[in-house]
Amino acid sequence: MIHIHFIINPISGSGKNELSEAFLGNYFSQEKYSITTKISEYKRHAITLTAESIREEAQIIVACGGDGTINEVASALVNTGIPLGIIPMGSGNGLASNLKIPKQLEKAIGVILRNKYVSIDVGRVNDSYFFSNTGFGFDASVIKNYEESQRRSLLTYVTASLKSFKEYHRQDEIVIEINGTTQMVNPFLIFVSNSNVMGYGMSLTPKASLQDGLFDVVIVPKLPKLKMLVFGLLMLLKRPDFQKEVSCFQAKEIKLFKKSRGYFQSQIDGELVEIPSSSVDIDILQSSLIVLA
Ligand SMILES: Nc1ncnc2c1ncn2[C@@H]1O[C@H](COP(=O)(O)OP(=O)(O)OP(=O)(O)O)[C@@H](O)[C@H]1O
Incomplete structure (x- = not known):
């Protein structure tokens, strides 16, 4: 069983970001995946939610939002070996474009299901x-x-x-x-x-x-x-x-x-x-x- 957590920013991009566990269950089979969703409630909240998911032994953590949300989730994942998934729901979606992750929801989910990994560099500005x-x-x-x-x-x-x-x-x-x-x-x-x-x-x-x-x-x-x-x-x-x-x-x-x-x-x-x-x-x-x- 793969424990997959989705951290969703409800206000990124168009601000119409609803991803229920029931909806995600249509793509991630119950036999293979156990799904948890979490909604960020304020700026930087996704960092706390991701740290909590790491303690809960999530095996994949998916940032659902734009570059700001990816930054918060990924910052907690640096050097942990836990893979980051991305569902682009932001306005600019720069990192997702570089990684060729499609903006269409079903196609982005398809990238996660394909289970292919890449290691990327991380920049650091002071802390x-x-x-x-x-x-x-x-x-x-x-x-x-x-x-x-x-x-x-x-x-x-x-x-x-x-x-x-x-x-x-x-x-x-x-x-x-x-x-x-x-x-x-x-x-x-x-x-x-x-x-x-x-x-x-x-x-x-x-x-x-x-x-x-x-x-x-x-x-x-x-x-x-x-x-x-x-x-x-x-x-x-x-x-x-x-x-x-x-x-x-x-x-x-x-x-x-x-x-x-x-x-x-x-x-x-x-x-x-x-x-x-x-x-x-x-x-x-x-x-x-x-x-x-
Ligand atoms: N519930 C919330 N209410 C207000 N702000 C939030 C909430 N959840 C997250 N945020 C903040 O929203 C900001 C914008 O998020 P994000 O960058 O993902 O979207 P975007 O700006 O639309 O996309 P992009 O950066 O790709 O242009 C981030 O600073 C994030 O911390």
């Missing part, structure tokens, strides 16, 4: 894990405006981006240590990605791999408005590297320091996270999460 990407600067500001809008759709994302663009002000200077070099930048955006999709099919790092032990990093300096527009268009075409001011490279570890005291505002897998420190260490834990994909 937090990420599975898709993390970003500092403009990126974090977009997520802040996106979260404040209370709605989750591509249109809200585009509106949040335009609002952040209008509100944009000079960032504090940041010292970046990467691949043995140290540089001082005044960045518009620092984007560190494990995955090749950001969400909504967009990408700043189309060549990133979840299994190469490396991050794909994009650093965008402050640019004049017209060049920013070009950057936006190149992002839609998945070719940010075409712009000479934009640096794209791979790395295993990145350190950021702020000369001024204070904190970093970041986005981690599409959720706003304030890091109460003037230094940030980002490193990669190779093949540390097992996923059904």
Whole structure:
């Protein structure tokens, strides 16, 4: 008997996420599977629910939601050997797209039933894990405006981006240590990605791999408005590297320091996270999460 637990975020994506044990029982036979469903009731609740499922000896834990829900469930599963299943029910569904897990419910269930595993790399920002990407600067500001809008759709994302663009002000200077070099930048955006999709099919790092032990990093300096527009268009075409001011490279570890005291505002897998420190260490834990994909 396989003990399979489903952690469901009822508000992700369209907010119409109902997955009853009776419904799931149509796909997971009673002879082979024992099904438990749990509903998250607030932000970060899925972390507690997953830890509880691990104590209950769940053998597969399925995150039903978007990248934020996957982050919470997967964070509790890193290096446990317990496989993560994914039913994409979010808005952007970046990680599911990279793993080619279909958005159609029955097809996503089919991926879990197929029982094929892959090991993927995990990113770490100080004490937090990420599975898709993390970003500092403009990126974090977009997520802040996106979260404040209370709605989750591509249109809200585009509106949040335009609002952040209008509100944009000079960032504090940041010292970046990467691949043995140290540089001082005044960045518009620092984007560190494990995955090749950001969400909504967009990408700043189309060549990133979840299994190469490396991050794909994009650093965008402050640019004049017209060049920013070009950057936006190149992002839609998945070719940010075409712009000479934009640096794209791979790395295993990145350190950021702020000369001024204070904190970093970041986005981690599409959720706003304030890091109460003037230094940030980002490193990669190779093949540390097992996923059904
Ligand atoms: N019952 C709940 N009420 C409010 N927020 C919740 C609840 N359950 C989970 N959350 C929070 O909802 C947030 C959004 O979840 P998630 O990222 O899965 O959906 P999404 O934003 O629609 O998808 P994506 O990240 O793929 O665009 C997460 O921060 C999660 O902690």
